[in-house]
Amino acid sequence: MENEIIHILLAEKTNSDTSWLEDALAQIDTMPCAVQRVNTLDAARTCMEENTVDVLLVDSFMLDDHGLIQLATIHEDQTGLPIILLAETIAEERAIRAMQSGVNDYLIKEKINPDILNRALLYAFKQNQIKARMIHYSHELQNSERRFLNLITQNADGVIVIDPQGVIQFCNPAAEQLLARNANALIGQIFGYPVVGGETAEMDIVRPDGEEVVSEMRIVDIEWENEPSLLISFRDITQHKRTEEALRTAEATSRSILNSINAHIALLAEDGTIEAVNDSWNRFARENGDPDLKYTGVGVNYFDICNQAAGFSADEAPDALHGIRNVLHGTADLFEMEYPCHAPTEERWFMMRVKSLVGSSKRQVVISHTDITERRHAARVQAAAEANAQRLVQLEQELQSLVQLSHPAPIPVSRGMFGAEPLRKSAPEQFSHLITWYDELIEAALEQRAMKVDHHISDKLRVMASQLGFLLAGPRDVIEIHSTVLQHKTSGDNPLKEQAYLEEGRLMVLELMGYLVSYYRSYALGRRQYHTSEKDSS
Amino acid sequence: MNKFVLKLYITGDTPRTERAIANLRRVCDHELRGQYELVIIDVLENPQMAEDERIMVTPTLIREMPPPRRRIIGDLTDTAKVLLGLNFDPHVDHLDARND
Incomplete structure (x- = not known):
């Protein structure tokens, strides 16, 4: 002034x-x-x-x-x-x-x-x-208190104020709604003194109507009507928890599906780090020299694994690495590669498949390794069977040529030369005997291969070929004997033994067919000589 | 002996429930030296008990015995606060337990 x-x-x-x-x-x-x-x-x-x-x-x-x-x-x-x-x-x-x-x-x-x-x-x-x-200041204070109260009242979160004895002193409308009780029923009631580890805690609301509600509880020290008090706010997180639960279930289902797949599956980050794997991946790693998953587990860099690859699959590792990078960088949608991964006791083949992770915002790829050993074996057996069939056709043609050579006049092919009917029908007992015989021979051949003993299989096959020739058996009879025995032998559940039967049988049937050709060749020559001598004598 | 009788109200079998039970058992075993009786009441199975007791949230822990009756709520993570909330006096209560 x-x-x-x-x-x-x-x-x-x-x-x-x-x-x-x-x-x-x-x-x-x-x-x-x-x-x-x-x-x-x-x-x-x-x-x-x-x-x-x-x-x-x-x-x-x-x-x-x-x-x-x-x-x-x-x-x-x-x-x-x-x-x-x-x-x-x-x-x-x-x-x-x-x-x-x-x-x-x-x-x-x-x-x-x-x-x-x-x-x-x-x-x-x-x-x-x-x-x-x-x-x-008094007006300001009153305004502030009014605003505070207004804020609490209008708050979407349920708010209650309790005294140090845990008795409710105040509740807002949201708290009434959340707790499903009106203010008259709440104020003055013992709520309980909150004891939580952090700033918040998840609590289940017990409503008289029995509806299950989950809330997040937050506690703040305040002064209420000149008394030290606690302001407790509740936020309804029921929907959030249900969504979380649904997500967890979905994740568990996805994981179960992944774990149900026999293929070894891994998820790689852009830098090659393994971010997730399925159980098959871990199982294979544990059974193949990485019991603690130190070298192939989550967190390991898969590019390093490829760079450090040794053994049977070392030659393919650079191609695999190149393929993975191509898919990661988007220059290829898919990369597939078959590669050997032999164990000390068995031959194994795998198919590696690399595909971008669908729906991911990051660059990630899914790598799967599928055991294709059986498929490879089957393909090999198929190829061998086809080669056998071709060889048999050649033998049959050779037989026919011999027959033609042995006859001054052309003779009708095959059925005319051999029995009119399949051996199985024309001489069922002998056919059965031959089946048993061939079965014993194939067992003996397998033993000979495994135990390094000599069962004179070739001699026995030659005798069997003579027997077959005597019965006028043809190549198809030989094949029928062979396939009947093998069908019986390969109906078990030991793939390795089946494979051995197939391999030994393939050799045996070729050898038997060879002896039968020889038999008929001798027979044809004999007949020719007989015809010649008859002509000379007449 | 002042054996503690505690009633823990929970809602179903949830991670929150498991956490509260585990926390409480840890506190009881360590601080009450086994001198307690714990009754766990699932409000989904016993809604009337919860209503009679006017339980509004779970987990709620009530100290029934010895007096004074106390009620606390929460995940019971903080041992010191649990003991404080239960009005547990380590000098008095432990001495009683040892002298018994």
């Missing part, structure tokens, strides 16, 4: 001499003052409505009961206006009542001097500034 004119309103009943006051005010250097006078408090109110008034000086003679009421009204209307009472003398009771009506200070007229007046004015100003500030 320094250097500004202080507008003083003096309310006095009479036109008494106030020059003492004006003199005193004039001597206050720090505050230039302008004094205006009124005779009644009503006139003071009117004056304050029309003019600027910084301080109201009131003569104590005006403060009868009615005057005190009027003063209180002025105080209420003019918030922050300093009011100073001027008195000749004043009774304590009246002074107290005056203070209650808004008077900041009072001065005894005869003791007033510039210093006292100056101090009284400054004190009144300060006091009112503090009062105004307090009123402002």
